[in-house]
Amino acid sequence: MLTPVIDPDGAPFWQYAAQGELRIQACADCGELRFPPRPCCPHCQSFGTTWRKVGGRGRVWSYVVAHPPLLPDYAEQAPYNVVVVELADAPRIRLVGNLVSRPGAPLNSLSPDRVRIGARVQVVFSDDGLPQWVLERP
Structure with missing residues (x-):
């Protein structure tokens, strides 16, 4: 079976998934969700990141x-x-x-x-x- 390629920006997604949680990367400044994970917010250009749990x-x-x-x-x-x-x-x-x-x-x-x-x-x-x-x- 193929396994996902895990980069530093996406690593938290896979760590949460391994714990049975679906979390999506969010901007720490403007709050916009983004997927796939990336270092910079496309809305406000902030590099601040949080991970928000979603209902699934x-x-x-x-x-x-x-x-x-x-x-x-x-x-x-x-x-x-x-x-x-x-x-x-x-x-x-x-x-x-x-x-x-x-x-x-x-x-x-x-x-x-x-x-x-x-x-x-x-x-x-x-x-x-x-x-x-x-x-x-x-």
Whole structure:
């Protein structure tokens, strides 16, 4: 399985995720949320940073179902979905992940015909701290 490339700006995101928390980088001066994490606020140019806990609810904004040929690490799980989720309490923030049947389930655990744009989802975390998504109404 591929692991995320963790840079100094994004490291806190992954540390919180490993603890089962979804936190988004925020400007310490103007309060604007930003994702992906970066050193400077695009709104006020401050370098001050905090990490704000968010509720983890959202809606599927877009998705794709991956079919072979794929990277070898994922070929056995195809077809599987990749979703873009717009957070309910931070609508300008969109996260990429997978919609699964339960926390820690394989990427192909949810039938592709169950994925819909606009579906309400909730964040869950795999055993290795990777944010995933489950349907609010399975």
